[in-house]
Every structure is written in C-alpha cells, then in structure tokens.
Amino acid sequence: ARKAGLTPQQVDSVIRPGRMANGFYETFMKWTLDRDEKAHLFTITNAHKDMRYLSNLATATGSVNPVQxxxxxxxxxxxxxxxxxxxxxxxxxxxxxMNGLAGEDA
Structure with a gap:
C-alpha cells in the first residue's frame, strides 16, 4: 500500500471498521502501527514449519493450495x-x- 502512496494508518482506517477485521489482522497492525514487538509472539521459523506441514497435507490429499x-x-x-x-x-x-521500502514505517 505504501508503494501506492497509502500510509498504514489509511489502510487500517478502511479495514478495521469493516468485515475483514479480525484478531490476526489486529496483531499485524499492532506491530505495523505501534511497533509492538509482543503483538504476536510466533516466530517466522515456526510459521514456516507449520506451512510446510500444511503443504505436505495438501500434497498427500491431492488438494490445490495456492494461497498457502x-x-x-x-x-x-x-x-x-x-x-x-x-x-x-x-x-x-x-x-x-523487498519492494524498496525499508525503514521503520515499512
């Protein structure tokens, strides 16, 4: 969104009051808006492991799983x-x- 000229606050002001808001979204935005490192204490390594398990399950069941x-x-x-x-x-x-938008407000 930043690359298109939108701030995280602008994106949040549209999503948060709508039906797409949920607990997972809120933990992401707590980090993005408030830089709260404790917003969701689950490491990338653990998340990657879980996604590999899900990928293996999809393969074993012959399921299409493009988003995962x-x-x-x-x-x-x-x-x-x-x-x-x-x-x-x-x-x-x-x-x-990765999109050239490094920095605290990335």
Whole structure:
C-alpha cells in the first residue's frame, strides 16, 4: 500500500471498521502501527514449519493450495535471509523491504 502512496494508518482506517477485521489482522497492525514487538509472539521459523506441514497435507490429499504456497514462500524467504527469529507480523516489513521500502514505517 505504501508503494501506492497509502500510509498504514489509511489502510487500517478502511479495514478495521469493516468485515475483514479480525484478531490476526489486529496483531499485524499492532506491530505495523505501534511497533509492538509482543503483538504476536510466533516466530517466522515456526510459521514456516507449520506451512510446510500444511503443504505436505495438501500434497498427500491431492488438494490445490495456492494461497498457502505464497505464504510458505514468504516465510521461507524471510527465514533464508536470516530473519527466522523475528515474529510473524514483521513479515510486512520484510515484504516492504523487498519492494524498496525499508525503514521503520515499512
């Protein structure tokens, strides 16, 4: 959204009051807006492991699972970059950095 000129606050002002808001979204935004490192204490390494389990289940059952593949690959990239000990909401900063938007407000 930042690359398109929107601030995290603008995105939040649209999503939070609507039907897309949920606990998981709120933990991501607590990190994004407030930089609260304790917003969701689940590491990228653990999330990547869980996504590999889900991928194996999808393969074993012959299921199509395209969204999970994108999530798993994002966690894999962050872990490969040496950031596996960081927490899941920090993935937003990692993706922003990959798009040339490094910094605290990424």
């Amino acid at each position: 593949s994108a999530v798993r690959n994002s966690f894999a990239a962050m872990e490969a970059a040496g950031e596996g000990a960081r927490f899941v909401p920090m993935l937003a900063d990692f993706i922003a950095g």
